[in-house]
Amino acid sequence: MKTIAGRIAFNLFAWTVVLVTAFPLIWMILTSVKPQFELFRIPPTFWPEQITFEHYVRLIYETPFLKYMRNSLILGFATTIVVVVVATLGAHSLVRFRYPGRERLAQMVLFTYLLPSVVLILPLYLMMVWLGIANTIFSLVIAYTTFALPYALWLLRSFMQGIPDDLEAAALVDGATRMEAFVDVILPQALPGIISTSLFTFILAWNEYLYALVLVNTDEARPLTTGVMSMLVSAFNIEWSLLMAASVMMSLPLIIIFAFLQTYLTRGFGAGGVKG
Amino acid sequence: MADVLFQKVRKAFGSAVAVKSLDLAIGSGEFVSLLGPSGCGKTTTLRMLAGLEFPTEGEIRIGDRVVNAVPPGQRDIAMVFQSYALYPHMSVAENIAYPLKKRGIGRAERDAKVASVAATLQLGALLDRKPRQLSGGQQQRVALGRALVRDPKVFLLDEPLSNLDAKLRAHMRAELIELHRKLGKTFIYVTHDQLEAMTMSDRVAVMHEGDLQQFGAPMQVYEKPANLFVAGFIGSPAMNLLAGVLEPSGSGLAFVRQGLRLAVGDGGQAGQKVTLGVRPEDIALGSGPFVATVRIVEPTGHETIVIADIGGQSAIVRVQPDTAYAVGSETPFAVRTSRLHAFDSVTGARLDLAFALPAS
Numbered sequence: 001m002k003t004i005a006g007r008i009a010f011n012l013f014a015w016t017v018v019l020v021t022a023f024p025l026i027w028m029i030l031t032s033v034k035p036q037f038e039l040f041r042i043p044p045t046f047w048p049e050q051i052t053f054e055h056y057v058r059l060i061y062e063t064p065f066l067k068y069m070r071n072s073l074i075l076g077f078a079t080t081i082v083v084v085v086v087a088t089l090g091a092h093s094l095v096r097f098r099y100p101g102r103e104r105l106a107q108m109v110l111f112t113y114l115l116p117s118v119v120l121i122l123p124l125y126l127m128m129v130w131l132g133i134a135n136t137i138f139s140l141v142i143a144y145t146t147f148a149l150p151y152a153l154w155l156l157r158s159f160m161q162g163i164p165d166d167l168e169a170a171a172l173v174d175g176a177t178r179m180e181a182f183v184d185v186i187l188p189q190a191l192p193g194i195i196s197t198s199l200f201t202f203i204l205a206w207n208e209y210l211y212a213l214v215l216v217n218t219d220e221a222r223p224l225t226t227g228v229m230s231m232l233v234s235a236f237n238i239e240w241s242l243l244m245a246a247s248v249m250m251s252l253p254l255i256i257i258f259a260f261l262q263t264y265l266t267r268g269f270g271a272g273g274v275k276g
Numbered sequence: 277m278a279d280v281l282f283q284k285v286r287k288a289f290g291s292a293v294a295v296k297s298l299d300l301a302i303g304s305g306e307f308v309s310l311l312g313p314s315g316c317g318k319t320t321t322l323r324m325l326a327g328l329e330f331p332t333e334g335e336i337r338i339g340d341r342v343v344n345a346v347p348p349g350q351r352d353i354a355m356v357f358q359s360y361a362l363y364p365h366m367s368v369a370e371n372i373a374y375p376l377k378k379r380g381i382g383r384a385e386r387d388a389k390v391a392s393v394a395a396t397l398q399l400g401a402l403l404d405r406k407p408r409q410l411s412g413g414q415q416q417r418v419a420l421g422r423a424l425v426r427d428p429k430v431f432l433l434d435e436p437l438s439n440l441d442a443k444l445r446a447h448m449r450a451e452l453i454e455l456h457r458k459l460g461k462t463f464i465y466v467t468h469d470q471l472e473a474m475t476m477s478d479r480v481a482v483m484h485e486g487d488l489q490q491f492g493a494p495m496q497v498y499e500k501p502a503n504l505f506v507a508g509f510i511g512s513p514a515m516n517l518l519a520g521v522l523e524p525s526g527s528g529l530a531f532v533r534q535g536l537r538l539a540v541g542d543g544g545q546a547g548q549k550v551t552l553g554v555r556p557e558d559i560a561l562g563s564g565p566f567v568a569t570v571r572i573v574e575p576t577g578h579e580t581i582v583i584a585d586i587g588g589q590s591a592i593v594r595v596q597p598d599t600a601y602a603v604g605s606e607t608p609f610a611v612r613t614s615r616l617h618a619f620d621s622v623t624g625a626r627l628d629l630a631f632a633l634p635a636s
Contacts, residue, residue, distance in 0.1 A: 098289075166361035169328050174422065175349035175378035184374075188365040 025251070032056070032244035039240055055245035064219050065246060068227030072206060073253075075137050075223050079144045079205040080198050083152050086145070088194060091156035092186060096168065106157065113150040120146065121214050128215060137221045143211045148201045155200070159193030160186070195264040203254060224250050279304040279462045280325065280430060285334030287320050294320040296486040298334070302479075307456050307463040309473035312483035313509070318466045321483070322432050325464065326355050338430060349378065354423035355432040358439065360415045362407035362422075369394075369403040372421045379426075393425045413444045420455075430462045437472060449476060470510055474498070482506050500617075504624035507553045507617055513581060516559070516591040518552045519621055531618070531631065535587025536566055538613065541630035550627065553617030556581070556594040561601065564610025565634055568593075570601045584609075 031039065032055055034048040059065045094106050124143050128134040163186060171181035187194070212226040219227065228246045232239040280302040287295040295317040302308050310318035323329040325336060327348035336343050343351050354375070362371050369390050376386045394400045397417045407415055416436060423431055437445045453476050456463050467473050473480045474494040482489040482497060482505075490502035501507035507515050520533030522544045529540040531550060544550065561568070561582065568584035568591070575597055582593040582601055593609075601607065610633060618629040
């Protein structure tokens with residue numbers, strides 16, 4: 001990378017990769033602001049000749065889009081809260097307390113993660129029916145928790161292994177109860193891990209399609225992924241312009257979250273290597 | 277009255293026994309070191325006293341209260357950890373104030389106490405910094421400050437100096453002695469460094485493999501080691517341990533091994549296997565009834581360490597630096613019979629034998 005030519009070549013390559021990756025996103029945004037008649041013109045236009053937000057207006061006022069959005073937000077936040085609370089306490093227990101079968105337990109938790117999610121759908125569905133919570137957002141929260149939790153637990157476990165035992169011991173000697181020591185000392189230390197775990201979980205819940213499709217079939221509980229599909233994609237017709245507008249609005253929350261917290265996310269990927 | 281009392285305390289982790297059956301009484305205001313190699317149970321003992329581990333059997337008392345089931349925060353103790361264990365997300369002031377906060381002490385009083393402790397430990401200028409912005413020595417002071425601010429009955433220190441460089445360690449050693457004198461509180465200090473234990477303590481508890489080997493004043497432990505382990509562990513360079521046997525000689529007994537023969541006064545039985553302990557400074561090279569071969573000469577400046585072969589075994593001898601010894605040469609030597617130690621080779625227990633040089 002010493003010579004100018006080398007640097008230019010590297011930059012060209014990097015930008016090519018970025019463009020290839022970003023092109024569908026750009027195309028999605030551009031399509032969402034093109035008027036209907038421009039969409040199927042041949043040859044296609046890249047830059048819209050006329051910019052319109054009619055699709056967004058239609059989406060918001062004439063379709064149940066906002067209801068799906070609300071469902072997705074509830075689903076995303078509820079899943080994240082449940083998973084992070086359980087995984088943080090669970091990871092702390094796996095790291096800090098000595099009890100028989102501790103390692104085995106951690107491995108078994110990961111084992112559920114190895115099963116293809118399709119395998120779990122039917123048993124889960126039957127369970128939801130039996131519990132009487134089928135067709136609710138809550139049933140999806142529970143379903144997502146089953147496959148987000150193992151990963152979250154392992155991610156947080158490796159974060160917590162990096163926190164020295166002495167810190168908690170010091171807090172106990174200083175007069176804190178176990179819970180106080182956890183809140184005052186462990187949580188602040190595990191915060192980067194908790195944030196990246198939250199992100200992973202939220203993204204997972206936000207983007208999930210299969211479980212939502214199988215477990216929920218009323219508009220009252222449908223999240224964006226399946227809602228938008230069932231609303232705009234039918235056997236006879238695909239409403240491309242609305243679909244693109246919906247896709248842009250679905251992507252926005254994630255893009256905003258990413259922009260603010262991406263440093264934590266990359267740190268999450270490196271977890272396990274982060275010690276002391 | 278004893279301030280801290282261990283009664284038949286045993287601690288096992290699964291099948292591994294860390295502390296076997298510890299009886300230890302520590303007086304009020306004493307500075308006591310728990311000394312031993314790693315794995316001897318000293319840190320477990322301290323952590324049991326802190327309430328971070330619970331004894332499998334036995335009773336621990338602080339003052340007149342049995343504390344077996346008392347949580348760490350209510351034991352009226354403070355602890356300084358080897359790693360300092362400062363809370364990384366809190367400033368120095370917040371770190372020191374934390375124990376007060378947990379006791380529900382109001383902000384004004386907290387600030388006043390933190391300020392006074394900071395003044396004692398010269399931390400005033402650092403109060404707003406985070407621990408990672410401090411040097412090792414400064415972190416050590418903050419850890420001490422966090423212990424001091426509580427004004428506890430007993431201070432527990434777990435190898436607090438082992439992460440400092442040699443110069444700073446010597447300095448902090450002096451400061452700790454000074455601090456103990458000033459506060460008059462009970463200090464219990466865990467270390468594997470005999471220099472720290474010997475220089476700072478009123479009494480030293482030597483531990484090995486979960487057993488208390490000897491508990492006494494530093495000079496007593498040095499001059500009358502209770503068994504072979506203590507004899508070999510205390511002292512640097514270590515005591516020379518020469519195995520031999522008691523044989524009948526004339527009307528009495530003699531300690532005999534290759535290259536060495538000493539008359540023994542009262543005590544002992546013919547045929548008993550005995551290990552003779554000789555400190556490096558208690559061998560006098562130059563004249564005497566025995567002969568040693570000089571193997572290695574190590575001048576350190578203020579003294580010279582000679583490693584000599586005595587009847588097939590290496591022995592360490594401490595000599596004045598002004599005499600030169602040629603490597604490979606044979607030199608006569610004597611031992612200071614009044615300062616010899618004898619141990620039963622089988623049980624390791626100390627034997628009270630009086631030795632005398634053979635009549636020449």
